[in-house]
Amino acid sequence: MCFRDQFVSIFDSSRFANLVGLAWADPDPERNVAMATIETYTLASGAKRYRVRYRTPENRSTDKSGFTTKRDAQAFAATVEVSKLSGTYIAPAAGRITVGEVARAWLDSASATIKATTLAKHESAWSFRVQPRWGAVAIGDVRPAAIKAWVAELHASGVGAASIESALDVLRGALGSALDDRALLVNPAVGVKPPRRKLSKRGYLTIPQVEAIAVEVMTVRAEYATVIGFLAYTGLRWGEMAALRVESFDMLRRRVQVREAVAEVRGKIVWGTPKDHERRSVPFPAFLARPLAELMEGKNRSDLVFTGAKGAVLAVSRFRPRVFAPAVSRAQKADPSFPTITPHDLRHTAASLAVSSGANVKAVQTMLGHASAVLTLDTYSDLFPDDLDAVAAHLDEAVRQQSVGFLWVAEGRGPRPESRTGL
Numbered sequence: 001m002c003f004r005d006q007f008v009s010i011f012d013s014s015r016f017a018n019l020v021g022l023a024w025a026d027p028d029p030e031r032n033v034a035m036a037t038i039e040t041y042t043l044a045s046g047a048k049r050y051r052v053r054y055r056t057p058e059n060r061s062t063d064k065s066g067f068t069t070k071r072d073a074q075a076f077a078a079t080v081e082v083s084k085l086s087g088t089y090i091a092p093a094a095g096r097i098t099v100g101e102v103a104r105a106w107l108d109s110a111s112a113t114i115k116a117t118t119l120a121k122h123e124s125a126w127s128f129r130v131q132p133r134w135g136a137v138a139i140g141d142v143r144p145a146a147i148k149a150w151v152a153e154l155h156a157s158g159v160g161a162a163s164i165e166s167a168l169d170v171l172r173g174a175l176g177s178a179l180d181d182r183a184l185l186v187n188p189a190v191g192v193k194p195p196r197r198k199l200s201k202r203g204y205l206t207i208p209q210v211e212a213i214a215v216e217v218m219t220v221r222a223e224y225a226t227v228i229g230f231l232a233y234t235g236l237r238w239g240e241m242a243a244l245r246v247e248s249f250d251m252l253r254r255r256v257q258v259r260e261a262v263a264e265v266r267g268k269i270v271w272g273t274p275k276d277h278e279r280r281s282v283p284f285p286a287f288l289a290r291p292l293a294e295l296m297e298g299k300n301r302s303d304l305v306f307t308g309a310k311g312a313v314l315a316v317s318r319f320r321p322r323v324f325a326p327a328v329s330r331a332q333k334a335d336p337s338f339p340t341i342t343p344h345d346l347r348h349t350a351a352s353l354a355v356s357s358g359a360n361v362k363a364v365q366t367m368l369g370h371a372s373a374v375l376t377l378d379t380y381s382d383l384f385p386d387d388l389d390a391v392a393a394h395l396d397e398a399v400r401q402q403s404v405g406f407l408w409v410a411e412g413r414g415p416r417p418e419s420r421t422g423l
Contacts, residue, residue, distance in 0.1 A: 036077035038070065052077045057089050064092060094183035095140020100131060102139060102183070103174035110173070116270040117263045122170050129154065129167035130174075139178050147171070147192045161197040168194055202382070203339030204352040205232065212335065216327035224323060226291040227306055227314070228346065234284050235350030235368045238343055239263045240274055242314045247301040251289060255281050258369065262313055269313050278369045316343055348380075355383045 036054035043049060050073035051065040067073040083089040103126060111119055133150055134142065147168075154164050172189040179187045205213070210232045217224040231241055236258065243260040250257070258281070261274045273279070284292070295305050306314050324343055332338045339345075347368070354364050365376040 036081055038073045038077060041065070052080070054080050056091060057084055062091075088185060090182060090185050094178075094181075096138050097178065097183055098135065099137050099139055099142065099171070099174060100135035102178045102181075103130065103135070103170065106174045106177040107170075109177070115263075115272050116265045117272070120265045121166055122173075125163070125166040125170045129159070129163065130170050134171060139175060139184055142175065142188045144188045144192060147189055151192060151194060155195045161195045164194040168192060202348045203341035203345045204383075205339070205341065205346070205349040207353070209331070209335070209338060210346075210349065212331045212338070213327055216330050217323055220323050220327075221309065223295060223306075224319075226288070226295060229288055229291070230284065230306075231343065231346035232349045233288065233353065234282050235347050235354070235364075236282065237261065237275065237347060237369075238316045240369075242304070242306055242316075243271070244305045245301065246296050246299050246303055246305060249292065249296070249305070251293065254284055254286060254289060256284060257281055264315055264317055269315070274369060276369070276371050278371065280366060280369050282367055319343065351376075351380050352383055355380065 050067040053063040214225040214228040239261040243262040
C-alpha cells in the first residue's frame with residue numbers, strides 16, 4: 001500500500017471526520033460552516049472531478065479543485081483540517097509568492113528598525129547577489145540544497161566570505177518574514193552556513209610607526225596628526241571619532257563619551273548610534289590632552305572636534321585616498337617594513353598596543369565597544385601567543401622563588417621517587 005493510501009485509510013472514516021471537523025457531504029448546512037466539504041463537478045470533456053471547499057483559520061471561505069479521485073480530495077481535506085487544528089496551516093497560494101516580493105517588503109519594513117548603513121549593506125547584497133538568483137523564485141520552491149549550491153557557486157566564482165554572509169543574511173531575513181506571516185512552514189535558509197572567512201594578516205603598527213604616519217599626514221594639515229594619534233591610542237571607529245563633539249570630552253578625567261556615529265551612505269552623511277548601539281566611555285593618554293585641547297579652542301560645546309578643512313564632517317571617503325594612502329606610501333619608502341594599512345587598521349593597532357601594555361581582555365573589549373569578550377578574543381586571537389609563552393615564564397619564576405627544594409628546581413631534572421621493596 002502506498003503512503004497516500006495508508007494516509008487516506010487513516011482518515012477515511014466518519015468517526016475521524018467528526019473528530020477533526022470534516023464533512024464529506026453533510027446535508028446539514030449549519031454543520032458545514034467550519035468544515036471541509038467535497039463536491040463533484042464535470043468538465044466540458046465529461047470527465048468527473050472533485051472540489052474541496054473549506055475555511056481558512058481566518059474564517060475565509062476558499063476551495064481547491066481538480067482532484068481526479070475522491071480519495072485524493074479526502075486526503076487533502078484531512079490534511080487541511082489537521083493543520084488548522086495543529087496551527088501549521090499554510091495557504092496553498094502563499095507558497096507562490098516570490099522571494100522578490102517578500103524581500104522587498106522585508107527591506108522596506110527593516111528601514112524603521114536598523115541603521116542606515118546596515119540597510120544599505122542589505123540593499124547592495126540583494127541587488128548584486130540575491131535578486132539575480134532568487135528574485136523570481138516562489139518561496140515554496142526554495143530548498144536548502146539549492147541554497148547550499150548557490151553559496152558554493154558564489155564561493156567558486158571568487159565572491160568573498162563576508163559578501164556571501166551578507167547575501168545569506170538577506171535571503172534568510174526575507175524568508176523569515178514569510179515564515180512570520182505563515183506563508184512558510186519552515187525557513188529553508190536557516191542552517192545554511194557561509195564559507196569560513198580567511199584570516200588576513202593585519203597591519204599592526206608599532207609606536208614609532210604611528211608617529212611616522214602622523215608626521216606624514218601633517219604635511220597636508222597639522223590637525224590630522226591628532227586624528228592619527230587619537231585613533232591609534234583609543235581604538236575608536238572612524239565614524240565614532242568623526243562624530244565627537246567638544247561636550248563628548250572630559251579633559252580632567254581624560255575620558256571621551258562615545259554616543260554618536262556618523263557614516264556615509266550613498267554619498268550622504270547619516271547620523272546614528274555607535275555599532276551595536278554600544279555607548280561607552282573610553283580613556284585617552286595624557287599626551288593627547290594638549291593637542292585635543294588645541295582642536296577645541298574657540299569652539300562651542302556642540303561643535304565637532306575633528307573636521308575637514310572647511311569645518312565639515314571628516315569623511316573617510318575623502319581622507320583615505322587624498323591624505324592617508326599617500327602618507328602610507330611615503331612612510332613605506334622611508335621604511336620598507338612599514339605595513340600597508342587602512343584607517344581602520346589604526347583601531348587594530350590600538351588593540352595591539354593595549355594588549356602589549358598589559359590590558360586584560362575585558363578592558364580591551366570595553367575600549368573597543370565589542371559586544372562580548374569572546375568577540376574580542378576571536379578578533380584578536382593572533383595577539384595572544386606571546387602571552388602564552390609569558391605564562392610559562394611566569395610559572396617558572398614563581399616556582400623557583402617559592403619552591404622548598406623539590407627536585408625539579410633543586411637539580412633541574414624530573415623527580416625520582418624512592419623505590420619500595422615489593423612494589
